[in-house]
Amino acid sequence: MNRLRSGSAVAGVLLACALLAGSFGGTAALASADTPAVQVSSVTASPDSPVVGETVAMETTIANLEGTNGTVEITDVYFRDWPTEFERAENVGSVAPGGSVTVPVTTVFDEPGEKRITVNVVVRDEAGDSHSYSYPLVVDVEEPDADGGLSVDRNASGETAVTLTNYGNVDFTDVEVAAVTGDDRRDRRRALDVEPGGDRTVTFDTEGYDRADLAFVANYAANGETYRLRRAFGETPDVRGGLSVDENDPDRATVTLDNYGNVAFSDVEVRVLIDGEVRDRRFVRDVRADGNRSIAFDTEGYDAENVTFAARYLANGETHEVTREVALEPEVSGEVRLTATEATQRGGSVSIDGEAANVGGTDVESVLLNVRDADGVTPDDGSGEYFVGAIDASEFATFELSASIANGTSTIPVEVSYLVDGERVTTTRTVTVSSTGLPPTGAATGAPDGGGPSGGGGAPRGPPGGSGLPTVPILVGVIAVIGAAGGLYYLWNRE
Numbered sequence: 001m002n003r004l005r006s007g008s009a010v011a012g013v014l015l016a017c018a019l020l021a022g023s024f025g026g027t028a029a030l031a032s033a034d035t036p037a038v039q040v041s042s043v044t045a046s047p048d049s050p051v052v053g054e055t056v057a058m059e060t061t062i063a064n065l066e067g068t069n070g071t072v073e074i075t076d077v078y079f080r081d082w083p084t085e086f087e088r089a090e091n092v093g094s095v096a097p098g099g100s101v102t103v104p105v106t107t108v109f110d111e112p113g114e115k116r117i118t119v120n121v122v123v124r125d126e127a128g129d130s131h132s133y134s135y136p137l138v139v140d141v142e143e144p145d146a147d148g149g150l151s152v153d154r155n156a157s158g159e160t161a162v163t164l165t166n167y168g169n170v171d172f173t174d175v176e177v178a179a180v181t182g183d184d185r186r187d188r189r190r191a192l193d194v195e196p197g198g199d200r201t202v203t204f205d206t207e208g209y210d211r212a213d214l215a216f217v218a219n220y221a222a223n224g225e226t227y228r229l230r231r232a233f234g235e236t237p238d239v240r241g242g243l244s245v246d247e248n249d250p251d252r253a254t255v256t257l258d259n260y261g262n263v264a265f266s267d268v269e270v271r272v273l274i275d276g277e278v279r280d281r282r283f284v285r286d287v288r289a290d291g292n293r294s295i296a297f298d299t300e301g302y303d304a305e306n307v308t309f310a311a312r313y314l315a316n317g318e319t320h321e322v323t324r325e326v327a328l329e330p331e332v333s334g335e336v337r338l339t340a341t342e343a344t345q346r347g348g349s350v351s352i353d354g355e356a357a358n359v360g361g362t363d364v365e366s367v368l369l370n371v372r373d374a375d376g377v378t379p380d381d382g383s384g385e386y387f388v389g390a391i392d393a394s395e396f397a398t399f400e401l402s403a404s405i406a407n408g409t410s411t412i413p414v415e416v417s418y419l420v421d422g423e424r425v426t427t428t429r430t431v432t433v434s435s436t437g438l439p440p441t442g443a444a445t446g447a448p449d450g451g452g453p454s455g456g457g458g459a460p461r462g463p464p465g466g467s468g469l470p471t472v473p474i475l476v477g478v479i480a481v482i483g484a485a486g487g488l489y490y491l492w493n494r495e
Contacts, residue, residue, distance in 0.1 A: 037065040040135040063100035076122040115139040146222035149264040149288040150231040160206045165199040167286045172220040239315040243324040251300035258292040265313035273308040334360035334420040357396035367418040376409035
């Protein structure tokens with residue numbers, strides 16, 4: 001059940017700190033030669049469980065403590081849940097030493113949820129200097145709930161008592177209860193408004209009615225809408241409850257109690273049990289017939305895989321309980337793995353490209369990759385380390401690294417370091433080298449280094465791979481051509 005909390009515990013801490021330090025922005029400050037001693041002593045709100053659209057009255061009490069150095073002027077009192085400012089009161093008035101003033105303001109909240117409000121007070125001293133003080137306030141604003149229930153009880157004198165109960169958090173107005181048989185209205189009663197948690201009872205003389213076809217219908221207005229409830233006279237009490245657990249949030253479980261019967265549940269309590277021991281409990285409002293109530297539990301600190309949720313309630317004069325055991329699935333922490341990696345060798349250098357993927361369910365931060373020194377592996381200066389930064393859950397980031405390797409090295413160790421859940425994790429991944437492009441430095445390019453057979457100068461060799469023309473036949477042909485040319489020249493001169 002949501003409640004408005006005045007923040008007294010937090011305010012007490014703030015007050016103590018301000019009294020010690022006398023600093024700007026505290027709940028109070030000790031008087032010095034130039035500083036007044038002003039205290040925001042309390043902030044109250046009414047109602048204590050505001051509903052969306054409902055007017056909430058908030059009162060702030062401001063005291064100018066005894067022993068201060070003069071009267072202060074309260075220039076502003078305003079309520080803010082950053083960046084929203086709800087209300088502001090200006091030029092409130094003056095407060096003499098030892099006096100106090102209560103400043104009332106009203107506001108309306110348009111949306112449900114927890115509002116963390118800071119009440120700010122600005123005062124001006126006799127020297128014209130301004131001083132500010134603050135007070136915390138937490139307000140839980142609820143959705144409007146117009147749940148109602150109808151019960152029928154025939155007494156010994158023959159009269160039938162019909163009770164309309166308000167299980168919601170808004171008033172029931174324009175209440176009318178009618179006795180009907182079939183589609184005919186036999187009688188009706190008007191009742192006073194029904195406040196949240198209250199009820200109204202009217203009686204009917206049903207002695208001459210056909211009770212087999214008798215029913216009672218209640219109509220009422222709540223939160224600007226009209227509602228209708230119907231209950232048959234001879235309806236047998238049906239008490240049936242069910243419990244369901246929604247674990248969409250890994251650190252939060254929402255437990256819902258469903259009323260499948262025709263009797264309202266009251267004194268509802270939902271508990272959390274681990275190994276038979278009660279770990280937590282919540283009380284919720286009554287659950288009308290054919291209605292439900294939900295309550296959320298923070299499961300982040302539960303140190304067990306299996307948890308039992310149990311709902312206990314009162315219905316038809318007896319206590320009932322339903323339970324549900326669930327297996328909590330803790331959120332998987334972030335984990336960085338290297339995927340789609342490719343290590344390409346060009347000479348004695350290797351370029352490593354890939355993706356650093358977060359395969360976990362939480363974000364990781366400060367991701368750093370670097371090539372580790374190993375046998376035959378040396379990280380290149382300036383490019384042997386790569387800072388990725390943060391990687392969201394189920395996301396990835398690309399990276400580039402380079403290293404120098406010795407001939408015959410086939411793997412490179414890459415160290416992966418990152419922060420997850422406030423802790424540093426360091427692992428080493430191995431990347432396989434694939435050789436492409438130019439051959440490595442020092443690799444063989446043809447026949448072994450050195451000359452021909454021992455003791456000889458070796459025969460001339462053509463281009464690598466033996467793709468040149470035969471050397472000896474060419475030399476013989478050249479000699480033959482030269483000889484033929486010499487013979488022709490001799491015969492020509494002889495003539």
